[in-house]
């Protein structure tokens with residue numbers, strides 16, 4: 001069962017979280033594998049997407065924000081885009097578009113940063129959006145401070161969190177075809193709550209910035225956390241991991257989130273969203289597809305569900321809203 005564990009280090013300005021996705025991750029992989037158009041993810045892509053899904057879960061659980069956290073990588077190599085989305089109820093979905101061959105041992109730069117144009121974006125999409133408001137988005141390059149291509153997603157995100165929250169963060173991520181897991185250790189803000197939107201005051205930012213790299217408790221715990229290996233993260237249960245890493249520290253643990261309250265797969269696609277997408281194509285384009293194939297078929301990249309629109313359905317989509325028949329499937 002997929003689970004999320006939160007903990008604090010007693011008397012120190014440090015908090016942590018471990019996520020272990022098992023059934024939720026296996027469902028994402030199984031849905032992709034059963035998609036006859038794409039087939040299963042190549043192993044390096046599955047590993048990247050698993051790490052992204054674990055990271056999105058940790059980042060969502062780490063902020064006070066009522067909306068979706070969407071972690072995206074726009075690649076310039078064989079992986080064109082990879083997306084992982086986590087909602088406040090810990091519902092998760094993820095997908096990736098792969099074009100072309102990739103070596104079995106492909107690393108992050110080989111997949112998404114071949115020509116130095118890959119980038120990573122973190123979007124916070126509020127649940128109750130005001131009309132006309134755009135979601136917050138932060139973009140991070142896939143390079144380190146010395147201009148080197150980053151080899152690991154965890155490094156990219158640590159960098160992002162340091163910049164956006166002025167808080168030291170240590171991330172360890174790992175995924176295979178059964179488990180996607182992550183450990184996050186973060187220094188607590190000097191005062192108040194930090195968040196990814198960076199809405200805190202400048203005094204607050206300055207105080208946090210002054211502490212970067214200087215808190216001894218955080219530094220010690222970060223080194224312990226970084227010693228966790230990929231194999232340990234994937235194969236050991238959470239209690240064992242915490243005991244092995246932090247046996248000399250006093251941990252305060254919260255009730256784990258698992259089962260119905262824990263991380264789980266869910267897709268929010270629906271016929272109305274697809275109808276809006278077809279509307280976005282324009283009537284001419286839609287008529288062209290209908291003339292050629294008889295109907296418009298759209299599959300959801302996240303869950304694999306297929307949506308079919310015949311000529312009558314399509315005509316309804318392009319009917320002016322005022323002319324809609326009662327009970328029409330088209331809802332704005």
Ligand SMILES: [Zn+2]
Pocket residue numbers: 267268269270300301302303304305
């Ligand atoms: Zn879907």
